[in-house]
Amino acid sequence: MKVLITGGAGFLGQRLARELLARGSLKDAQGAPQALTELVLLDVVQANDFGDSRVRTEVGDIAERSVLERAIDGQTAAIFHLAAIVSGQAEADFDLGMRINLDASRLLLDVCRQRGHRPRVLFTSSVAVYGGELPEVVKNDTALNPQSSYGAQKAIAELLLNDYSRRGFVDGRVLRLPTISVRPGKPNAAASSFASGIIREPLNGEEAVCPVNGSTRLWLLSPRKAIECLIAGLELDAAALANQRVLNLPGISVSVDEMVAALREVAGDEVVKRIVWQADPRVEKIVGSWPGRWDTSRAEQLGLRGDQSFADVIRGYIADEGISLR
C-alpha cells in the first residue's frame, strides 16, 4: 500500500511515519491489512527518511498543484494531510494561512478527484473551530463559530472534505484534535505553544512563560495517543461515518493550574518554579475562545481512545524523550 503524509517533516508527521514503518501495514478500505510498500513524506523542508527504503521524501509547496500531482498518483491509497500553518501564524499572516490551510487542502482534494480512485484522506482539525458562547461540554451537534482565521480555515476544510466525500471524490475523515501536549522540541507560533512549553522547558532546566491565567481550561491529547488515533481514524469503516465525516477526538479537560499540579506531582517543586506567569492578551483571547471539554461519545463508540490523566501524559513524555529527573 502506498501512503502519503503531508507535513511529513513535522513533529506529528515524523512520529506517524515512524509508527507506520514499525507496524509495516495498514488496513485497506475493506478492513484487510496491506503491507506498507511506499511512504511519501511531503513537506516544504526535507523530511527525515529514517534510512528506510520504503520512504520517499518530496520537498515542495503544497499549495502548488504540480507538487501534489507528484505526491499523489492512482495508487495512493491513504493520505494523512497534516501540513498546516498554526493558529498564531495564521492570525499574523492572513494570506499565508488561507493559502496553506484552505487552498492547499482544496487542491489536495481536487488532485484526488482528478485521479479518480477515491483514496482515503484524513484531515486534522482543531478545537479552534469552536468559539463564541459555548456550552460547558461541546456536543457533536454544537455549531462552529471560530474566533481565529486558523479556526475558520480548518472549519472550511472540514466542509470541503465532507462534500468531496459525499460526492464520492474521496473517502474522507476529519479528526478534530485537542491541543497536543506535551510536544517535544522548540516553541512554535501556535497560540497553544505554551501548553507544551510550561511542561517541557522546566523539565529541561529552562524557564517557560505561561501567557494565560491558571484557571484557563484546556482540552489535551498526548502525542502518543494522537498518533494512535490518526491511524485508527484512517482505518475506520466509511460506513460507520456515514454522512458526518468529522470526529471530535477524546481528550482530558484540565486547567493550567491542574497541569502545573501534575508537573509538581511528577517532577517536584523545583521544576515548577521555572514557570514564569506573564499574561499575553493576544494568546488569552485565542485560547480562551476554545472549548475546555467536548462530548467524545461518538469517537469512543468508534474505538478511538485518549489519555487517562495529565500526570500520565507527563510520565509518557519523560519516557519517550529519555529525560532523567534529578
Add this chain to the structure above:
Amino acid sequence: MKVLITGGAGFLGQRLARELLARGSLKDAQGAPQALTELVLLDVVQANDFGDSRVRTEVGDIAERSVLERAIDGQTAAIFHLAAIVSGQAEADFDLGMRINLDASRLLLDVCRQRGHRPRVLFTSSVAVYGGELPEVVKNDTALNPQSSYGAQKAIAELLLNDYSRRGFVDGRVLRLPTISVRPGKPNAAASSFASGIIREPLNGEEAVCPVNGSTRLWLLSPRKAIECLIAGLELDAAALANQRVLNLPGISVSVDEMVAALREVAGDEVVKRIVWQADPRVEKIVGSWPGRWDTSRAEQLGLRGDQSFADVIRGYIADEGISLR
C-alpha cells in the same frame, strides 16, 4: 451612498433594486439615512435599469477579479451579494457551483479588503447549510451539516464572511433565507423550485408537478418579506451582531399539504386540481435534508420579521402580480 447588488438582474436583485430606488435612501453604518446616489446592478446578463439615472448596470462574470474591481470602489458603502448558482445546478455542475458560490464570494471579500474602507457586505445563505440528523426546531447553536454542494458552499461563504468581518476587512452580515415562495416567473434549477411552482402555475391556469410527498415540511418566506429583511439586515448595527454575523431569518413552517390547503382556501378546488403529484427522489433527497423550522428569536430581537400565514403569502403574490381569479 453608493450601493452594489450582485445578481442584480435576478428576481430578488431586481425586486431589491426597485425597493431601494423607491425608498431613495439607506442608513449608513452610524444609522443615519443617506441618499442613494448610485446603484450598481452587476450580473452575468444585462439587468433592467428601470430608466433611473441612479442605476449603473455592469455585465460580467463575478468570479473574475477585474469585474468585481469595476463594480466595487472605495465609495461603495453597501454590497448585497445575491449572485449564486442554485442548489440543483450546483449539485449537477460541481465546478460551476464552487466557482460562483465559493470563489466569487471570496474574491468579493478580497476586493473589499484591498479597497480598505470596510464596506458593509450582506451575503444570503440558506436552509441548505443544515442537514443530517436535525432537532425538530433548529437553534442558533445547531451545527451545520450540509447534504448538498450548494449547502457546503454557502456554509463556507458564511465562515469567510465571519472571519473577514472579525479581522475588520468588511462589516459583514449573512442572512440565512428560508425557501422563497411564491416566486414569480419560470421554474429554475433549484431543488426547491416546486415550492413556488405548485402555487404559481395553477394560478396561471397551468399544470405543475409536485416532486415531493405532501408531508414534506418546508420553511418559507415571501419575496415581500425577504426584501424587507435584506434591507433591515444591511442596516443592522454591527455592534448588535458582535462575533456572530449569521442570522436565521424568520419563516413559516408548512407542509406541502398545508400549502395546497392554503391555495384551495384562496383560489378554490379547480386551481388545486392542476397540481400533478410525481415523486422525484433526487429532489426529495435534497429538500428532505433541510430543516422544517428554526428558532428565529435572535432575528426577531433584532427587528426582522417574517410572514403571518401562507394563505396571506399567496394573496400577496396574487396582488403583486395582478392575477385575476376566475
